[in-house]
Amino acid sequence: xxxxxxxxxxxxxxxxxxxxxxxxxxxxxxxxxxxxxxxxxxxxxxxxxxxxxxxxxxxxxxxxxxxxxxxxxxxxxxxxxxxxxxxxxxxxxxxxxxxxxxxxxxxxxxxxxxxxxxxxxxxxxxxxxxxxxxxxxxxxxxxxxxxxxxxxxxxxxxxxxxxxxxxxxxxxxxxxxxxxxxxxxxxxxxxxxxxxxxxxxxxxxxxxxxxxxxxxxxxxxxxxxxxxxxxxxxxxxxxxxxxxxxxxxxxxxxxxxxxxxxxxxxxxxxxxxxxxxxxxxxxxxxxxxxxxxxxxxxxxxxxxxxxxxxxxxxxxxxxxxxxxxxxxxxxxxxxxxxxxxxxxxxxxxxxxxxxxxxxxxxxxxxxxxxxxxxxxxxxxxxxxxxxxxxxxxxxxxxxxxxxxxxxxxxxxxxxxxxxxxxxxxxxxxxxx
Ligand SMILES: [Zn+2]
Numbered sequence: 482x483x484x485x486x487x488x489x490x491x492x493x494x495x496x497x498x499x500x501x502x503x504x505x506x507x508x509x510x511x512x513x514x515x516x517x518x519x520x521x522x523x524x525x526x527x528x529x530x531x532x533x534x535x536x537x538x539x540x541x542x543x544x545x546x547x548x549x550x551x552x553x554x555x556x557x558x559x560x561x562x563x564x565x566x567x568x569x570x571x572x573x574x575x576x577x578x579x580x581x582x583x584x585x586x587x588x589x590x591x592x593x594x595x596x597x598x599x600x601x602x603x604x605x606x607x608x609x610x611x612x613x614x615x616x617x618x619x620x621x622x623x624x625x626x627x628x629x630x631x632x633x634x635x636x637x638x639x640x641x642x643x644x645x646x647x648x649x650x651x652x653x654x655x656x657x658x659x660x661x662x663x664x665x666x667x668x669x670x671x672x673x674x675x676x677x678x679x680x681x682x683x684x685x686x687x688x689x690x691x692x693x694x695x696x697x698x699x700x701x702x703x704x705x706x707x708x709x710x711x712x713x714x715x716x717x718x719x720x721x722x723x724x725x726x727x728x729x730x731x732x733x734x735x736x737x738x739x740x741x742x743x744x745x746x747x748x749x750x751x752x753x754x755x756x757x758x759x760x761x762x763x764x765x766x767x768x769x770x771x772x773x774x775x776x777x778x779x780x781x782x783x784x785x786x787x788x789x790x791x792x793x794x795x796x797x798x799x800x801x802x803x804x805x806x807x808x809x810x811x812x813x814x815x816x817x818x819x820x821x822x823x824x825x826x827x828x829x830x831x832x833x834x835x836x837x838x839x840x841x842x843x844x845x846x847x848x849x850x851x852x853x854x855x856x857x858x859x860x861x862x863x864x865x866x867x868x869x870x871x872x873x874x875x876x877x878x879x880x881x882x883x884x885x886x887x888x889x890x891x892x893x894x895x896x897x898x899x900x901x902x903x904x905x906x907x908x909x910x911x912x913x
Contacts, residue, residue, distance in 0.1 A: 551599065558603065739764060781840070
């Protein structure tokens with residue numbers, strides 16, 4: 482097959498219809514999408530003069546498009562004959578076989594006249610060794626009187642989506658886990674998408690805000706979400722791309738609605754906080770510690786020059802967010818963060834808005850990875866994804882004028898650190 486040949490796309494329902502038909506050949510209706518040079522099988526003759534539409538589910542927009550209908554044929558062939566030829570011819574670009582030789586091999590093929598005939602042959606008894614060699618049960622042919630060429634048929638596989646990862650990624654384990662995502666902005670939406678891709682079974686989204694025009698540049702959502710509540714629009718977005726995942730949307734403010742937040746934390750395995758501002762992060766640190774759940778906090782600092790991911794684990798080895806901040810302040814670290822600590826309660830928030838969109842998605846995906854690594858280690862005893870520490874500082878557009886440990890000088894650099902133990906009499910850690 483040459484790169485310039487058209488493609489035939491065959492939905493699973495067309496496969497079923499042909500394979501289960503009692504006929505040995507019948508007609509097909511193809512739809513041609515000329516811009517993409519492909520044919521889509523849209524109807525199959527399953528019994529004499531009975532032609533059934535092929536089901537193509539709604540999300541396959543391109544497969545439901547296409548213009549002029551094109552009459553074609555399907556033919557059941559004897560094993561070991563046509564499909565070996567198809568395989569051999571496919572490996573020789575521009576090779577053709579004479580129409581009369583093809584007709585001998587595939588009796589029942591109609592004479593295409595002066596036009597192009599498209600034929601799909603079905604060999605239900607194809608031996609396994611031929612399948613392994615690359616032959617398939619369905620083969621396509623461009624039939625002209627001047628010669629016949631093989632066409633590629635792309636058959637919809639039985640297993641698609643995350644199930645394809647089974648045996649290669651701990652998908653069965655992660656399906657049983659749940660994560661609460663606090664803050665569905667740039668970082669949070671990217672983290673939620675990544676959690677779905679890693680196979681986390683349930684995500685509970687928490688955010689009180691609407692998705693507006695100025696959010697669009699840096700968000701997983703597009704124009705379709707403008708005006709909606711972020712959690713509701715994200716739930717729909719995730720359902721469309723990751724239908725196996727359970728998503729719960731909560732239009733809640735983690736600070737003002739803390740009494741509603743506690744029961745959610747109680748039923749999830751981990752909290753991922755990507756909310757802007759010191760107050761929500763402190764509340765998450767406190768509530769997660771009390772509920773004995775790990776929390777991963779993500780943000781960008783210093784106008785998007787660095788990303789920061791903190792993992793808080795409810796063990797006597799590690800303190801809470803306040804314990805870490807106090808320790809860093811004592812070291813003389815990070816004026817920007819110290820400013821925000823001082824401004825706590827005045828409504829001043831982190832300012833990620835100068836950050837570049839992919840940098841925020843990068844931090845969101847990174848945070849989801851740390852969350853997944855934490856779940857695999859703590860709940861499944863799987864250490865294959867172990868991360869190097871509890872506190873990651875990520876170079877995005879570093880300006881290298883920050884005090885240690887934030888003094889990265891290169892983009893793409895990740896500095897991993899531990900975090901200190903609890904302070905004596907820390908109100909979060911001591912009774913936790
Ligand atoms: Zn503490």
